[in-house]
Amino acid sequence: MQAWRVHENGEPGTAMRLEEVDRPVPGDGQVLLRVRAANINFPDALLCRGEYQVRPPLPFTPGVEICGETEDGRRVIANPALPYGGFAEYAVADAAALLAAPDVLDDAEAAALHIGYQTGWFGLHRRARLRAGETLLVHAAAGGVGSAAVQLGKAAGARVIGVVGGPEKAAVARELGCDLVVDRHGGDVVGAVKEATGGRGADVVYDPVGGEAFTRSAKCVAFEGRIVVVGFASGTIPAPALNHALVKNYSILGLHWGLYNAKDPAAVAACHAELTRLAAEGAVRPLISERVPLKDAADAVQRVADGRSTGRVAVVPEGASR
Structure with a gap:
């Protein structure tokens, strides 16, 4: 599969490399997800720079927020388990933390409804x-x-x-x-x-x-x-x-x-239920300003890092999004 990886910390535009790698193997309590859309967050830039509070071992794949598909076909929202982040064709995530993607949102919008x-x-x-x-x-x-x-x-x-x-x-x-x-x-x-x-x-x-x-x-x-x-x-x-x-x-x-994921996961689930309701009512809808193919992810992360974007920029692997 294709995945962006960081071997040395630096600015996203230069630190991220697109490589052919094996699919990640889920650990205990984890699931393999096909990435349908990965939303770019500022922490992705911090991860590349080595400035985030979480520092995964090198090399790692950034991408902390995705809409993915489980092996049994469920469309879910997840925070990938680093070092196997979302800027790839496949990622892994903790099974207990998966959230159902709202039907009223497309893949990029669903990915952006989370963090x-x-x-x-x-x-x-x-x-x-x-x-x-x-x-x-x-x-x-x-x-x-x-x-x-x-x-x-x-x-x-x-x-x-x-x-x-x-x-x-x-x-x-x-x-x-x-x-x-x-x-x-x-x-x-x-x-x-x-x-x-x-x-x-x-x-x-x-x-x-x-x-x-x-x-x-x-x-x-x-x-x-x-x-x-x-x-x-x-x-x-x-x-x-x-x-x-x-x-x-x-x-x-x-x-x-x-911290709520660790201290009060039930509150996270309750919040997601409320956000799903608001989305269904049309009260909220993530602003996706741009959808870019996987090959352009590094440049897109750099633009977000530099404050040159509006709303959310989503990375969509070819043929992944509905």
Whole structure:
């Protein structure tokens, strides 16, 4: 089979090599999956660089989120068990963690309903307790993680302000349903949020960016607001001034969705049931901006790593997707 593998850590565009390899052999409690679509996530770039919290042995195949097909023909969503990731024709995954792919979504959409939407749901509902009528500020609103949060925020009845970088991404954020879009390239994010909320600020901030985005968030979060820290796509991990959180009465909430798989897998399954319901009702639908063949995966991962994509980019092996 064909599989992209990383032999030495580096940028995805150069570190990933397309090779002919044997199909992986599932271990105890694992299943072999034919990859129907593999969604590209920012952690795939971090894996290539050797900067992710999980460091599989070299060589490994990146690709942490797929829609696959079991040997008995079931269409499922899975997080492949590294080092046998999803940018390949076949992957392996833990049998107990497989989730049914929603019938209303195609393979690329189903693959993208998992990590980003689970992260968004847990961040907004379990951690921040978002309520209908509140104002939600989403950074990188046109990206894969941000677009999921926008849709989930609207589904929850929140007013959503999206922050983006550039006019193309602003157009995407508007199409996703943002009530207000602020272009951070020349726009005053803090001023726009305060003006839109009558000076109150955002009740919940969803931040997968870190760096300057977090600094802006702290300046425009509301009294008793909640900042959900999802990741650091900017490459800069902020060092929050806790005295500021104290005097302004806001909360900083961390969200590492992967821990729920180990600590509370039943909550992951319940969340998937809720996401499946929302998808069936048309309240959420992953934004797939591009579907690329397996041979173009390395370039696609690099574009996601460089912030040159909108929504989700899916890798679809030839003849795999319905």
